[in-house]
Amino acid sequence: MNRPEHPDFAKLQDAILWMDGEATEGGKTLPEIVEQIDFDLGSIAYAAEQRALRAMRELNGSNDLAAFMTLWMEGMLVGLQVGRKERTRDA
DSSP, X not given: OOXXXXXXXXXXXXXXXXXXXXXXXXXXXHHHHHHHTTOOHHHHHHHHHHHHHHHHHHTTTXXXXXXXXXXXXXXXXXXXXXXXXXXXXXO
8 A cells, every 4th residue: 555645644644643752752651642632531442442342343354454454444533523523512
């Protein structure tokens, strides 16, 4: 797969690099990063567990790359949707 030139890729890359920087250079744990963006860790953990269990059922027998890509894509899409709903609510 080739690296996309679409502006949406740059937005995703910025968010991922920010998270990596918080963890690596900032020495923050995932719970500390979640707290920094003001979201409930328990809600994130529960949703992640449920989506992972669903993916394990649906992707049974597929290769690991497909499973991980599916989970990452779902996570990004959920985050985008939450952000859109937040912006709509605040508007």
